[in-house]
Amino acid sequence: MSATTAIGIDIGGTGIKGAIVDLSTGALLSDRVKLPTPKGGRPQDIIETTQQLLSQVASDTENLPVGVCFPAVIKHGHTMSAANVSDRWIGLGAEALFEKALKVPIHFVNDADAAGYAESQFGAATGVAGVVILTTLGTGIGTALLNDGVLVPNTELGHLQIDGKDYETRAAYSAKERENLSWDKWAARLQKYYATLEQLFSPDLFIVGGGVSKHHEDFLPLLRLKTRIIPAVHRNNAGILGAAALAVKFRE
Numbered sequence: 514m515s516a517t518t519a520i521g522i523d524i525g526g527t528g529i530k531g532a533i534v535d536l537s538t539g540a541l542l543s544d545r546v547k548l549p550t551p552k553g554g555r556p557q558d559i560i561e562t563t564q565q566l567l568s569q570v571a572s573d574t575e576n577l578p579v580g581v582c583f584p585a586v587i588k589h590g591h592t593m594s595a596a597n598v599s600d601r602w603i604g605l606g607a608e609a610l611f612e613k614a615l616k617v618p619i620h621f622v623n624d625a626d627a628a629g630y631a632e633s634q635f636g637a638a639t640g641v642a643g644v645v646i647l648t649t650l651g652t653g654i655g656t657a658l659l660n661d662g663v664l665v666p667n668t669e670l671g672h673l674q675i676d677g678k679d680y681e682t683r684a685a686y687s688a689k690e691r692e693n694l695s696w697d698k699w700a701a702r703l704q705k706y707y708a709t710l711e712q713l714f715s716p717d718l719f720i721v722g723g724g725v726s727k728h729h730e731d732f733l734p735l736l737r738l739k740t741r742i743i744p745a746v747h748r749n750n751a752g753i754l755g756a757a758a759l760a761v762k763f764r765e
Contacts, residue, residue, distance in 0.1 A: 629659055
C-alpha cells in the first residue's frame with residue numbers, strides 16, 4: 514500500500530471505530546469496524562478494545578501510519594481533559610500507552626480537530642481560504658479552527674461563557690433533546706452561540722457536524738449570520754479520515 518494509505522481510529526464515549534483510508538480520495542479501503550466503548554471508559558479497557566479493533570481492521574500494520582483521535586485536549590501526547598470517558602485519562606501519557614499496546618507509532622489528536630481536518634482535506638472546507646470553524650453538535654460542542662487549512666489545535670470553543678453559562682450546556686444537541694426544544698427554540702440558542710463566534714473570530718465559513726447535521730434543513734436556515742454556514746460532508750467517518758490524514762502529515 515502507498516504512502517497515501519493510513520489507518521484512522523476514532524475513540525468516542527459510546528463507540529470505537531476504525532478503517533484503512535485512501536488519503537488521495539478520502540475513501541475507506543476496508544470495512545469500518547466499530548466496537549462498543551467499554552463501560553466506564555477506563556484507560557486500560559479502552560486501550561485493550563482499540564487493540565482488538567486494530568487487529569480486525571488490518572492484519573499487517575507495520576508499514577501503515579496510524580492516527581488515533583480522542584475526546585480530550587491533547588498536549589504533547591497527554592490527555593489533559595476527558596469527555597464521556599473516565600477521569601483517569603486526565604493528565605495521562607496516553608499516546609505512549611497506546612503505542613506500547615498497539616506496537617506501532619501513532620499520531621494522537623483531539624476528535625473535533627480530526628473532524629475539522631477531514632473536512633479541510635476531503636469535505637466542506639476543501640480549498641476554502643481564511644478562517645474556518647467546524648462545530649460538532651452532540652453531547653457537547655466540539656470545535657476545530659483552521660486558517661488556510663492549517664489546524665489550530667484544542668480550541669474547545671464549546672465552553673465559551675455566554676450569559677454566565679458554559680454555553681455547550683445550552684446549545685449542544687443534547688440540550689435540545691433534554692429540554693425537548695423545538696427547532697425554532699434551539700436555533701435561537703445556536704444563533705447566540707454562532708453570533709458570538711462571529712464577533713470573536715470573523716470567520717469565512719462555519720461547518721456544522723455531528724449526527725444532527727443530517728437534519729440541517731430544519732435549523733440552519735433559521736440562523737441569521739454574516740458568515741456562510743453549511744453542513745459537514747463527513748459525519749460518522751470524519752474522525753477516522755482526519756486521524757488517518759494527520760498521521761501521514763506528521764510522519765512526513
